[in-house]
Amino acid sequence: MVSSLLHQPIDIGTHTLRNRLYRAPLLECAGNGPDAIETLISDLVPAARSGAGLICQGATIVRSPGGCAAPEMTYVDDPKFVADLQQLTDRIHDHGSSIAIQLEHGGLRSMETWHAGYRSTHPTLTQLAVSRPPPLLRLLDRCGFLNYNSQVLSTDDVYELAAAFGRSAGYAADAGYDIIHLAGANMGIIHQFLSPFYNRRTDEFSDGVRFLEVVYDEIRSQAGSIPIMTKVPAESAAPRVIRRRLTTADAIDICCRLEQIGFDAVVPVSGSVFWDMSIIKGEYPARAWNDDRFNSGYADAFGGRSRSKLVAFGNWVESLLYDFTPAWNAGLCAAVRRTVDIPVLAEGGIRTRGEIDRLLGTECDLVGLGRPFYAEPELPARLLSDRATADTAVVCENCNNCTVPQAAGEPGVCRTPAVLKRAGELRKAGAYEYEHTQDHE
Incomplete structure (x- = not known):
């Protein structure tokens, strides 16, 4: 039996989590159709049933139309739809877990920038931009790889x-969500405000933290005392030719300022100024790119078969640059944790119980996993088990075959036979059976 802080409760603002393991935000691809809520329940409730202290619903868009960074993201600007999400929050609470909703707008990363098929069917949509797109991105526009009409x-x-962020937060609080999680990284519009690569403004919002301060005030006005947390980016993986970027020191300073504003927790993450594999790292997903079932979806997304092959080649190059590194955000999280007195959440490449125990109490206060849930929806039962050892590991192989098909509108699921076989063997052995007595006082 492994002993650590993992089973100990922790407060985020006024809300207490039963333990320190959380399901990090992922793309649920639920959309807003008649099956959206059932899709979310199917994707998220298993993590609660198996013991996770916190489940983070993936990025949801605060204003329509447009603003989605990927197909079938969910809009939360309709109060009637969000009110119905209480079916989800009730199910999460029935299992003793808590749920956060991640609020986002894609800005320049939206589908109207990169998805050819979406652009052709929504020709009047424009991207919301913090500033005029940077010169390098305008060059990609002239070359036909992206399309900016910002x-x-x-x-x-x-x-x-x-105010749109505040309204959606208010709807979410009324629907029973426990925490508001802002998508402050991965090149969404909040990241674009924070990043000097994107933000060339001359008004008060030339300081990107000012935007987060106004969002914070709007959430407080619309959702009361509900805890608020956000991701905070360091653009340490950006190519060296990019001189205007967020350094590690910048990210630490942002976290300190957010604590002063009143944020209840932060999630420091490293990445680039581009939407690339610095976010997920790992292997080149050859199986996904070569799967004939997705070819038409790739062609629709990227503007033809030849262009999709070019994107696949770029994906291969990125896989060489951003190889998998265990717990790749740990150093950044540790530096932030030394300077703030609010909880610091760590995610990104955490794959074993031993890593979790090493990180908790030193580098971070809570530990999250994302992609491994695609193969093991009830993963927390294994990691929280009294039988867990330091070597207890996820079955995920970081192959990324789950992620690429999402560009073609496919759901995020594990598609690697060897991984699925191992998960099936564990299920037959009862590894995903969770008992609430595993949460210790």
């Missing part, structure tokens, strides 16, 4: 966007 936000527009 609306640079005025000062009044920024306040209106912040």
